[in-house]
Structures are given as C-alpha cells and as structure tokens.
Amino acid sequence: MPTILFLFGLRFFFYSEEHLPMHVHVRNGDGRAKILLETAQVVDNNGIKPADLKKAVAAVRQYKAEMIQAWIEHFDEE
Numbered sequence: 001m002p003t004i005l006f007l008f009g010l011r012f013f014f015y016s017e018e019h020l021p022m023h024v025h026v027r028n029g030d031g032r033a034k035i036l037l038e039t040a041q042v043v044d045n046n047g048i049k050p051a052d053l054k055k056a057v058a059a060v061r062q063y064k065a066e067m068i069q070a071w072i073e074h075f076d077e078e
Helices: 050-062 064-076
Strands: 003-007 010-013 023-027 032-036 042-046
Touching: 003 050, 003 064, 010 050, 032 050, 042 050, 050 064
Parallel strands: none
Antiparallel strands: 003 010, 010 023, 023 032, 032 042
8 A cells, every 4th residue: 555645644545456547545543535636526535524635635636746646657567
C-alpha cells in the first residue's frame, strides 16, 4: 500500500491491486473514503467527518497531477 501523501492527519494511498478508474483511498482516525482522481468526486465515505472530507477533496484537486503520476508509475511496474 504505497502512501502518496500525508496531510492534515489524512493518509492518501493506493492498495496494491487497484482497478480503474484512477482513485485514491483516504484514511484518518475517524474512517476512510475513496476519491476519484480525475474529478475529485467522493465515491465512498465511511466515517470521515465533512470538514476533513472537504480537506481531502481539496488536496486531491491540488495534487491531482502528482497523484495520477504516482498511480501510473506504481501500476505500470506490475
């Protein structure tokens, strides 16, 4: 599970065997979520508070290019 970013107590990561569309998982002490990289759309949230989820979406928007590049590099190696 490569960690892509750790910000505001939120860990952004991929699982080793992911699937399309490109997305990132987010976890903190409250729960977890899944956000699509292209659109920064939350497709699953299990416990992350709205304020933290808003920060996570903003981070995906800000670091979108880097996260997509990390996805490509990680999954092209397999």
